[in-house]
Amino acid sequence: MGYTKRNDGRKFDETRPIEAKAGIIKRADGSAYFKMGKTVAYAAVYGPREIHPKFLQNPTKGKLRCYYNMMPFSSVGDRVRPGANRRAKEIAMVTEKALLPVVDLGKFPNSVIDVFIELPQTDAGTRCAGICAASIALADAGILMNDMVAAVSIGRVDDKLVVDLDYSEESYEGGTVADIPIAVISRTGEISLLQMDGNLSREDLKKAVEMAKKSCIKIDKIQRDALKNKYEVKK
Amino acid sequence: MSIEQKDHILGFLEKGIRFDGRKLDEYRPITVERGFSENAEGSARVTIGDTEVLAGVKMSIMEPYSDTPDEGTMMINAELLPLSNPDFEPGPPGIQSIEIARVVDRGIRESKAIDTKKLCLKKGEKVWSITVDICPINDDGNLFDASALAVLAALQDAKFPSYDGTVIDYKKKTKESLPLKKLPVSCTVIKIGNHFIVDPTNEEEKKVDSRLTVEVEENGTLCALQKGGDKPLTAEDIDKMVGIGIEKSKELKKFL
Numbered sequence: 001m002g003y004t005k006r007n008d009g010r011k012f013d014e015t016r017p018i019e020a021k022a023g024i025i026k027r028a029d030g031s032a033y034f035k036m037g038k039t040v041a042y043a044a045v046y047g048p049r050e051i052h053p054k055f056l057q058n059p060t061k062g063k064l065r066c067y068y069n070m071m072p073f074s075s076v077g078d079r080v081r082p083g084a085n086r087r088a089k090e091i092a093m094v095t096e097k098a099l100l101p102v103v104d105l106g107k108f109p110n111s112v113i114d115v116f117i118e119l120p121q122t123d124a125g126t127r128c129a130g131i132c133a134a135s136i137a138l139a140d141a142g143i144l145m146n147d148m149v150a151a152v153s154i155g156r157v158d159d160k161l162v163v164d165l166d167y168s169e170e171s172y173e174g175g176t177v178a179d180i181p182i183a184v185i186s187r188t189g190e191i192s193l194l195q196m197d198g199n200l201s202r203e204d205l206k207k208a209v210e211m212a213k214k215s216c217i218k219i220d221k222i223q224r225d226a227l228k229n230k231y232e233v234k235k
Numbered sequence: 236m237s238i239e240q241k242d243h244i245l246g247f248l249e250k251g252i253r254f255d256g257r258k259l260d261e262y263r264p265i266t267v268e269r270g271f272s273e274n275a276e277g278s279a280r281v282t283i284g285d286t287e288v289l290a291g292v293k294m295s296i297m298e299p300y301s302d303t304p305d306e307g308t309m310m311i312n313a314e315l316l317p318l319s320n321p322d323f324e325p326g327p328p329g330i331q332s333i334e335i336a337r338v339v340d341r342g343i344r345e346s347k348a349i350d351t352k353k354l355c356l357k358k359g360e361k362v363w364s365i366t367v368d369i370c371p372i373n374d375d376g377n378l379f380d381a382s383a384l385a386v387l388a389a390l391q392d393a394k395f396p397s398y399d400g401t402v403i404d405y406k407k408k409t410k411e412s413l414p415l416k417k418l419p420v421s422c423t424v425i426k427i428g429n430h431f432i433v434d435p436t437n438e439e440e441k442k443v444d445s446r447l448t449v450e451v452e453e454n455g456t457l458c459a460l461q462k463g464g465d466k467p468l469t470a471e472d473i474d475k476m477v478g479i480g481i482e483k484s485k486e487l488k489k490f491l
Contacts, residue, residue, distance in 0.1 A: 025373045026285045027320055027437070038273055042372060044318035067317065067325050072368035073275035073291025077405045079366050082314050083327060116318035116325075120289055120370070121272050 003158035003175065007168045008037075015152060015164040015215055020132070020226035022140045030141025032226065034133035037166055038123035043133035045141040048111035062108030064100055066115045068092040068130055074122045076167075091127045092117075098131050098151065098183040098193035104144040113143060124167040125153045128181050131193065136223050140230065148223055150216035151183035151193060154208040156200055161207055163215050180205070182212035186220040189213055244442050248430040254438065255284075260479060262434040267384065267490045269392040276408070277393025281385040281490075283434060285375035287319075290385035292367050292393040296403060299355070299362040307354020307362040311340040311386060313369040320374040320437075336369065338461045339383045342419040342450035346458035349390070350414035356398075363395070365413070376436040379448050380487070383421030387491055390415060418491045419458045420484040423448040424476040426468065431476060433483055447473065449480025453488065457481075 006012065016037025025031035028044035035041075051057050068091040070080045084092075095117065103113070115137065117130035128151035135149040155165035158175030170179055178198030185192055191209065200208070247253060257263065263284030272278035277292035299306060313336040317323040328336075343349065354363040367389060369382045390413055397407040425435045426445045435443065445464035452458050457477065462468065468476070 025287075025318065027373055027375060028318065031318075042318060046317075046321045049321075069316070069325075071289070071291065071370050072312065072314070072366070073272060073278065073293050076274045077403075078295065079293035079368075082312065082368070084325070114317070116316065118316055118318050118370070118372075120291075121274055123274075 003160045003172070006162065008166065012160055012162050013211060013214070015219070016166065018219065018222050020136060020222050022136050022226045022230040028137070028141070030137045030139070030143070032133040032136035032140060034129050034136065036125055036129050036132075036164065038121055039125050039129045040119065040121045041126065041129040041133040042118045042120070043130065043137040044116045045113060045134075045137045045143065046116070047113040047141075048108040048143070049114070051110065051112035056112075057110040059109050060106070062105040062111040062113060064096055064103055064105060064113050064115065066092045066096040066099070066117065066134065068095060068117045068127070070119045070122060070126070074119050091130070094193055094195065095127060095131055095134065099134055099138065099149055101190070101192050102135070102145045102147040102149055102185060103138060104146060107144050113138070124165050124170045125181070127151070128153050128183070131183050132219060132223060136226055139227055147188065148186045148220060149183050149192060150186060150219040150223060151181065152212055152215045152219060153179060153181040154212050155179050156198065156204055156208070161204060161211060163211055180208050182209060184213050184216035186216065241442050244439065245428050248427060248432070253432070255436065259430060259432045260483065262483070262486065265384070265487070265490055267388050269388055276396060277389045277391070277413075279385045279388030279392055281381050281388065283377055283381045284436065285373055286377055286381050287372040288378065288381040288385045289370045289372060290367055290382070290389040291370075292365060292389050294366075294393070294396060295364050296356065296361055296398070297364045298360065303351070304359040305355045306351040307364060309340075309344065309349055309351065309365045309367075311336050311343070311367045311369070313339070313382060315374075315378075316370055316372070319371040323374070334461070334463070335378055335382055338379060338448055338450075338459065339369070339386050339421065341459040341461075342383060342421055343386070346417045346419040346450070346452050348415060348417040348419055350416050353414035374437060376438070376440045377423060377434045379423045380421050380434065383450070384487060384490060387418055387420075391491065417452055418488065419450050419452050420487045420491070421448055421450045422480040422483045422487060424479045426464070426466070426472060426476070431479060433479060447476045447480070449477055449484070451481050451484040455481050
């Protein structure tokens, strides 16, 4: 049998509809909105600013600090209890690692760049949406970057590899599922986030990474367009 | 805020104007958008000028409290997200978020806006529990009024999920709305020097001497009050501020 048709009718290599906006939170130094299907992420960047407590200050380079939070009403079913749980802390950490290679922290000694990611509505793929939003927000904040980062989750649903899993696919019951969030640095094509849960063959992983790189080229364009949209001089 | 800037605000107020050109008793443009969320049982996005607040309703079934065996429960919570303001820090709710949540809660609870008896499924055993969460996206002042408006709009928007007596199917919403009897509106009046203003921006909030949040029912009755700020108020001040609150609440009511 296998997974022959996607639940929402998408092609296997097609992401959900994406919408991106830059600079939507005025108080922040940089911000972004990133929507992928029903999953919505906001990101705000504050800084570079002085880091406290003082012993965290590093005179040779700055620090990138990410936070990830699902709003209490963001999911179907039970309310999400507020506050950082272990999952949120881990996602914040991998988000940091995903963005770190493109941010030039050598230019910001003794400082911190805070990135806050908030999710008002979730339907799987939240960490990827968060990373996409954060990358736009960092650029919007004018942080020195040598590249941008895009991310997408590749899934294996039964016998098929699919791009941008939604929740109905993540919880597919007709066979086994693997979820592989991947972040790609746009110009170099390097991978800065790779996680996987489920089970996956070596061959499939190879294919999954290629699929992610292909999708991320499209996502990267949407991210750049969002920034251009804000900064381009309208004639 | 520097002393110079404080003097500057005061100088402007003497002339009856504000930095953004508004009159002292004028709100910034308000928008209310209901149902932004597909997953929450009810939701609303409120903007007042650049201030933007989300509120979402979640419902579940629980055992009633023993002193009110035939009444459902309601809880309001606020998370002052660090994404919305450089001064907010991550971590457990600070005193500021607790105050906002409790003041909004009080307005709704004390006016008996929700008919909690109608939330009872089986006396002593099962009642609906309603939780509303407030999440600001951008804080440019007056989170109190924006939050109160967002919570009420979200409650108006909420629909019960389908329930067959044993399990709740959150994916299927019924057409049944919450038993809302009243719509209390919150208007926060600020005193700076000898001047009273409404709807302060973040800049103005830093200069506040005292603050009075006035929650008003449709017929003009007060259902909750909360004084804030470091300076005291005279009885005259309070009367004036309440008067402004009642007057302005009529404008806000139009958004519900």
